[in-house]
Amino acid sequence: MTEPVEDLLRPLTPQVLAALVRRYGHFDTAEDAVQEALLAAATQWPDAGVPDNPPAWLITVASRRLTDLLRAEQARRRREDTAAGWMLPQDWVTPPADRAPTDGDDTLVLLYLCCHPSLPPQSQIALTLRAVGGLTTAEVARAFLVSESAMARRISRAKSTIKQSGLPFAPPAPADRTDSLAAVLHVLYLIFTEGYAATTGPSLQRVELSAEAIRLTRMVFHLLPGDPEVAGLLALMLLTDARRLARTAPDQGLIPMAEQDRALWNAEAIAEGVALITAALPRGPVGPYQLQAAIAALHDEAPDNESTDWPQIVLLYERLLALADNPIVALNHAVAVAMSRGPEAGLELLGALEADGRLAEDHRLYAVRAHLLDMTGDHESARAAFEFAATRTTSLPQQRYLRGRAK
Missing domain, CATH: 1.25.40.10 (Tetratricopeptide repeat domain)
Known part of the structure; x- marks a missing residue:
C-alpha cells in the first residue's frame, strides 16, 4: 500500500466498518469485508485514481463482499441444518429498515462498542486499535509484543463477546452516556500511556501507539467538541507528547524532564495543548484529564525546571x-x-x-x-x-x- 493511499484509508476505516455494522449487525464478518475492501482500494486506487467519494466506494465494495460472506454462511448452515428446517433470518443478507445507514458518522458508536465494560481492558485496547484505528492484527501484536496468532485470538474473543452479548449498534442510553464516554477516554489514555512510556521491551517509547491515540482522540474531539474532558484528554496528550524528542539520548537512554533540552520540545503542540485546556477549563465541571492537562501545561510553559x-x-x-x-x-x-x-x-x-x-x-x-x-x-x-x-x-x-x- 502506498503511503498516500494508506494515509487516506486509515481514517476511513472506522467510518466504513461502523456503516456496515449498523446495517448488518455482524461485527466480525463486517470487519473481514472491510479489510477486503481496503485491500481492493490499496490495489486499485494507485493506478485508477482515488474515487470522488472514497467512503461510499469502500462501503459499496465492503457491502458486496459482506453479502457474499453472509450468503455463503447461510448456505453452509442450511446444509448442516436441513433436517431441522433451520435457516438464518433474512436480515443477515438484507438490512431491515431500522438498521438503515445514516448520514452521520457512527465512529463514536463503534468506539463505545469496542470499549464496552463486558470486555477486559487489554481486549478493549486491542479491539479499538484493530477496528477503529485500522491497524492490522500484526501491527497490534507488535505494539503489545505478542505473537500475531495470540493477538488474533484475543481480538476474536473480544468480537465473540460482543456478538454473544447482543449489544445493539446504537449510542448508549442517555443514563449510560457519561460512563460510556469515560470508558472510551480511559482506553485512549491507556493506549497513549503505553506508547509514551512502554512498560516492557527494549524501547522507551512506542511512537506508533501514542500517535494513534492522539489521532483517535482528535476524532472524538471532532465528534464531541463541546465536551471539556475530551478536550482535556487531547490537550494532555499533546502537551505530554511535545517532550518526546527530548526524552531520549542518542543511545536511546532515558533523559528525565529536569535534564531535557527544552529547545527540542514541540512548540506547536504545546501551543495547541495550552489553547485547548485554556478553553476547556471554564466550560463546566473540571475532570481529571483537564487537571492533568493543566499540570502538563505548567511544566511545558516553564523555561527550565527551576522556574516550574x-x-x-x-x-x-x-x-x-x-x-x-x-x-x-x-x-x-x-x-x-x-x-x-x-x-x-x-x-x-x-x-x-x-x-x-x-x-x-x-x-x-x-x-x-x-x-x-x-x-x-x-x-x-x-x-x-x-x-x-x-x-x-x-x-x-x-x-x-x-x-x-x-x-
Missing part, C-alpha cells in the same frame, strides 16, 4: 486526589511537594504510600524514594533504592537509567 510553578502543581494534584483515590497521582503529588517544600516533606508522604499494596510492585515508588533520598544527601540509601527500583521494571531503558543512577 511547583506550588500550583501541588494544588492541582490535590484537586485530582479529591476526585479519586489514585496511588500514582498520590506519588506524583509527593514529588511536587518535595520540589515545592523540600525532599523531606516528599519522603514523609512516601511513607504512607509504601503501605499501599497497589504500588508494591511498581518501580516508580522506589525510584521516587531514591531520587528524594539523593536530594537529601543520603547517597548510600539512594543507591540501594535505585538498584531495587531497577529490579521492579520490565522496561530495559528504565532499568539502564536506574542502574546508571545507582553507580
